[in-house]
Amino acid sequence: MNLELDPVHYFSNHWYPCVLLSSQNLSANPRVNISSILYKFYEPFLWSQIKNGPRPHHIGLIVDGNRRFAKINGLASNEGHNAGSQKLEDFLRWCWRLDIKIVTLYGFSTENHKRADNEVDYLMDLITKKLRQYQVDPVIKREGVKIKVIGQREKLSEEMIAEIEKTEELTKDHDRFQLNIAVSYGGREEIIDAVKSVAKQVQDKRIGLQDIDEELFSSHLYTEGIPDPDLIIRTSGEERLSGFLLWQSAYSELYFTVVYWPAFRMIDFWRAIRVFQQRERRYGK
Numbered sequence: 001m002n003l004e005l006d007p008v009h010y011f012s013n014h015w016y017p018c019v020l021l022s023s024q025n026l027s028a029n030p031r032v033n034i035s036s037i038l039y040k041f042y043e044p045f046l047w048s049q050i051k052n053g054p055r056p057h058h059i060g061l062i063v064d065g066n067r068r069f070a071k072i073n074g075l076a077s078n079e080g081h082n083a084g085s086q087k088l089e090d091f092l093r094w095c096w097r098l099d100i101k102i103v104t105l106y107g108f109s110t111e112n113h114k115r116a117d118n119e120v121d122y123l124m125d126l127i128t129k130k131l132r133q134y135q136v137d138p139v140i141k142r143e144g145v146k147i148k149v150i151g152q153r154e155k156l157s158e159e160m161i162a163e164i165e166k167t168e169e170l171t172k173d174h175d176r177f178q179l180n181i182a183v184s185y186g187g188r189e190e191i192i193d194a195v196k197s198v199a200k201q202v203q204d205k206r207i208g209l210q211d212i213d214e215e216l217f218s219s220h221l222y223t224e225g226i227p228d229p230d231l232i233i234r235t236s237g238e239e240r241l242s243g244f245l246l247w248q249s250a251y252s253e254l255y256f257t258v259v260y261w262p263a264f265r266m267i268d269f270w271r272a273i274r275v276f277q278q279r280e281r282r283y284g285k
Contacts, residue, residue: 039267046270050098053277056230058102059095060252062244063088065236065260078122083262085126092179094269096143102178104229106244110152110186124160127183131163135170144176150222151185152193180226187246194220194247223248231276233269235261253279 063084070080088105095103108123115123134140134147149164156164164183197220201207207216218224228248232241237258241249255272259265 043267046267046274050270050273050277053273055098055100055273056253056276057100058104058227058229058231059100060104060106060229060232060245060249061091062106062232062234062242063261064234064238066262068236069260069262077119080262081123081126085130087262087264088130090266091264091269092145092177094266096177098273101176102180102226102229104150104180104182104223104226104245106185106242107181108151108183108185109243110155110184110189111243113155113184124157127181128160128163131160131167135163135167140171141174144174145171146174146178147171148178148180148226149183150180150190151183152189153184155184178226180223182244185222185244187241187243190222191247193222218247221247228252230281231255231272233257233272235259235264251281251283253281 066080066084067077068080069075069083070077073080075083092103107127112123113120131147131149134145139145140147147167149168153161153164160183194217198207198212198217202209202212223245228250229245229252231254232244232249232252233255234241235257237256239256241254245252253276255275257264257268257272259268
């Protein structure tokens with residue numbers, strides 16, 4: 001690891017946990033985490049590296065590690081989910097600062113329905129509360145954030161569907177940024193639903209087989225009209241998409257970090273942006 005390139009990454013991942021410093025400016029407890037000292041210098045250094053580089057237009061976000069974060073911190077699983085929900089506000093602000101227009105959040109997969117009923121109920125309630133928050137949040141209005149929910153709505157409660165429709169209606173004219181929330185979403189299910197929709201049009205003789213191409217097929221996906229993600233970030237150390245935007249991610253840059261989602265920091269985000277800027281996107285050319 002080159003310390004000149006990323007000193008904080010080196011120290012924070014090699015567990016130099018603290019040092020003893022003798023200074024009148026320190027608190028009564030002289031143990032200071034070395035990372036906190038380095039961050040003061042590292043943050044502007046990292047910002048100087050990314051501020052003038054290309055930015056992704058659309059980021060896909062797989063938020064993972066809420067339960068493991070809770071476990072290592074002696075918290076209940078639901079508290080980990082709550083911490084993860086609060087982290088989203090920070091992430092959106094970081095994106096807006098870089099003028100990143102679209103964020104698609106993997107909020108709840110079709111497979112998540114297999115979890116314990118009490119956890120599923122808590123997650124659904126958490127998402128519903130978040131939607132209600134966005135309906136009246138002045139920041140959402142000020143920043144011009146359009147909100148769209150993608151996924152199989154037929155698997156959701158009538159109450160949640162009503163809140164989704166209300167949120168989308170209230171933000172439909174916002175045109176500066178967009179937040180897509182994938183709820184009861186699975187990439188395979190999305191493709192199957194699109195195939196069925198295209199097949200129905202062929203059956204009804206509205207289109208012929210010769211009319212089917214990538215553009216037409218994409219128009220039948222849940223993300224119709226939304227550009228494909230340029231960058232997909234997944235937290236917690238897992239290195240797979242887990243069914244997230246399978247069609248749309250064909251040419252997405254993938255970034256995996258070991259940091260659990262509730263502990264994800266701005267510098268972790270900036271590192272992802274730096275990696276994105278360092279990659280050459282050739283699209284098969």
